[in-house]
Amino acid sequence: MSAGGPAGTGRGADDGMPAQPSSSRLVGTLGLLSVVAGVFIVLVHAWAQPRIEAHQREELRLAIEEVLGEPQRYETRWIRDGRLLDSLPAGADSSAASPVYAGFDANGRLVGYAIPGQRSGYQDVVRLIFGYDPDHGKVLGMKVLESKETPGLGAKITSDSAFIHGFDGVETPIEGVKHPARDAHQVDMITGATISSTTVISIINERLDAVGPVLANAGTRPAGAAGAPGPRAAGQATRGGDR
Amino acid sequence: MSEKSGGDIFLRGVWEENPVLIQILGLCPTLAVTNTVENAIAMALATAFVLVGSSGLVSLVRKLIPDQVRISAYILIIATFVTVVDLLMAAVAPSVSKALGPFVPLIVVNCMILGRAEAFASKNPFFPSILDAAGTASGFAVALLMMGGVRELLGSGSLLGLHVLPGSWEPWVIMILPPGGFLTLGVILMGLSWWWGRGQKADETARPRRWPHGVREPEERAA
Numbered sequence: 001m002s003a004g005g006p007a008g009t010g011r012g013a014d015d016g017m018p019a020q021p022s023s024s025r026l027v028g029t030l031g032l033l034s035v036v037a038g039v040f041i042v043l044v045h046a047w048a049q050p051r052i053e054a055h056q057r058e059e060l061r062l063a064i065e066e067v068l069g070e071p072q073r074y075e076t077r078w079i080r081d082g083r084l085l086d087s088l089p090a091g092a093d094s095s096a097a098s099p100v101y102a103g104f105d106a107n108g109r110l111v112g113y114a115i116p117g118q119r120s121g122y123q124d125v126v127r128l129i130f131g132y133d134p135d136h137g138k139v140l141g142m143k144v145l146e147s148k149e150t151p152g153l154g155a156k157i158t159s160d161s162a163f164i165h166g167f168d169g170v171e172t173p174i175e176g177v178k179h180p181a182r183d184a185h186q187v188d189m190i191t192g193a194t195i196s197s198t199t200v201i202s203i204i205n206e207r208l209d210a211v212g213p214v215l216a217n218a219g220t221r222p223a224g225a226a227g228a229p230g231p232r233a234a235g236q237a238t239r240g241g242d243r
Numbered sequence: 244m245s246e247k248s249g250g251d252i253f254l255r256g257v258w259e260e261n262p263v264l265i266q267i268l269g270l271c272p273t274l275a276v277t278n279t280v281e282n283a284i285a286m287a288l289a290t291a292f293v294l295v296g297s298s299g300l301v302s303l304v305r306k307l308i309p310d311q312v313r314i315s316a317y318i319l320i321i322a323t324f325v326t327v328v329d330l331l332m333a334a335v336a337p338s339v340s341k342a343l344g345p346f347v348p349l350i351v352v353n354c355m356i357l358g359r360a361e362a363f364a365s366k367n368p369f370f371p372s373i374l375d376a377a378g379t380a381s382g383f384a385v386a387l388l389m390m391g392g393v394r395e396l397l398g399s400g401s402l403l404g405l406h407v408l409p410g411s412w413e414p415w416v417i418m419i420l421p422p423g424g425f426l427t428l429g430v431i432l433m434g435l436s437w438w439w440g441r442g443q444k445a446d447e448t449a450r451p452r453r454w455p456h457g458v459r460e461p462e463e464r465a466a
Contacts, residue, residue, distance in 0.1 A: 021309045030312055030319070037323040044327045051334035059337075148344070151278060152398065152416035 059145070060129075064101045064114040067131035067141035071103030071111045079211050084218040100211065103131070112140050113215055117207040121199040124148040126157070130167065130204050134215040139174065139204060142167040147196075154196035163190050163197065172208050176201045249374050256378025262355045263386035264435055269355040273390060274424035276346050280403045283391030284384075285339040289332065289347055291380035293324040294356050298364040298376035300324075305365045317360045318351070325350045355379060393427050394418045 064074055078085045080097035088097055101114040112133040118125050126147045131140030144158040157163060166187040167174075176189040176197055189197035262268045272290070276282045297320050308316045329347045332340040340347065350356070359379050364372040395401060398418030400408035417423050 021311065026309055026312045029308055030315055033316055033319050037319055040323060041326050041330075044330050048330040048334035052330075052337070055334075055337040146341075151419045152414065 063129050063143045063145060064103065067114050067129055067143050068101075068103035068111050069131065069140055072106045074101045074103040074114065076100075077102050077113075079214055082214055084214055098211070100215070115207050115211060116145075117203040119199055119203045119206065121147060122149050122154045122193075122195040126196070126199050126203065128200060128203055130207075132172075132208065132212070132215065134212065134218075137172050137212075139167050139170050139172060142200065142204065144200070149193070149196045153190075154193045156190045156193055157196045157200050160190055163188065167204075172212070173205045174201050249371065252371055252374045253378035253381075256375060256380075257382040257385060260379075261382040261386060262358075262379050263383060264432065266355075266358075267432075268358060269353045269383060270428070271349065272346050272353065273386060274421065274428065276343055277387055277390035277394055277424060277427075278398065278419040279342075279395045280388065280391040281339065282342050283387040285332070285336070285343055286346065287380070287384035287387045289328050289343070290350055290353065290356070290383055291377070292328050293321060293350050294359060294380045294383075295373060295376045296324045297321045297356060298359050298372045299369060301360045301364040302367060302369045302372035313365065314357075314361070317357055317365075321356055321360070322351045355383065389431060390424065390427050393431075394423050398423060 065071065068074065075086075077100050078088050078097040079100060080088070084100075085097070099116065103111040103114060105111050112131045114129050114131050116127070116129045118127040120126070124147070126144060126149070128142060128144045130142040132138070133140055142164060147155065147158060149155045149157060166181065169184075170187055171184045173185065174187055175183070175185050177186045178189055178191075178194075181188050187197075187201060189201075256262070260266060263270070263273050269290075272286050276286045297317070300320050301317055304316075304320075325348060328350070329340070332343070332347060359376050363375045367375070392402065395403075396408065397415045398420075400406055400412045400414050415423070418427070
């Protein structure tokens, strides 16, 4: 016992207690306290966990709708062994597959796929989701889901609307430039945040290298009974005069 | 323990013995999460919950816990409250919880909380302990809001996310980065030190009028 000891503290509890409590008393006190704390945390966790998961699902839903330009509805698809699957076989290892989200317009036609991706940025992993139209080879939109980039500089990848909207309709593969983007492949990077900007562009290019061909082969496979792959209405998301 | 009224116990933590501005405790969250007023408020509320909850509980069980394991027991109590507040924030305010990131779990090691448990709650009845914790929590909130207000105003030109400075204002990005926290705290402490030192002789200005409760004067310590 160091630091003063009970004598100086004026605690009433020490009166009836032996000078040196038994080890079992010490262990018992801490053990009992741990059990009570554990039960309490489990109860709170049981209450909070469904709400936390609901927030995460809601966040993902909003992000998918944003990067696909408000589709009528979307469905989860899986990419596994270079093939696009409507659902994972029962019991399949979901870590070997990656999800993409297929968005459909009011007529049941495919608008594009929302594809999540991640990579190390300037400080920590940047996680984002982007919309991709495989027929035209264009990105429809991009939204950063999680980043810890420098506030005021790299963090602009989540807030700078000029940068974010630079991805709307850009053709792939994307090239980041420091001057006004002139080509349909180019995106303006953020001044003072080159690494963060490049990270976002690399994530999209890397993911498209991996899944772009798979999605292109899958074509415009309809969700329900809509038509076979073929020319689609070209009225959406094309930037006039860019080509 | 000198007899003090509830109001005195509360106010002591807010100003005279302000945990950040006088005792210079809890600087990790003070420097890390005060880049916006919103983060400062959230951190102040989370810390207040843990501080009041754990001080109250420590006071209630103070006669049951053997002296030899009291620190472990206090940390266990504090850690439980922190885990609970972390889960509650993630469930109720996910965006704030994301902004504070690892600093909510780190409330466990905020020495201010263990300090109140050991220095006050372990020796005092329930209600004075609650008041003492609430006073310290309020003092912590005052300090965080001062820091958050200055840093958000200069670093982003806004307060609580609303733009209050004209568009021609070029934000001082450094203020919302870690160095801005050190600069702001240094300037605030310098200002307060001057304010407390007014009218005193030069050799007395360097320290506050009174040492925090329970801390001995330096001469006394040297003796």
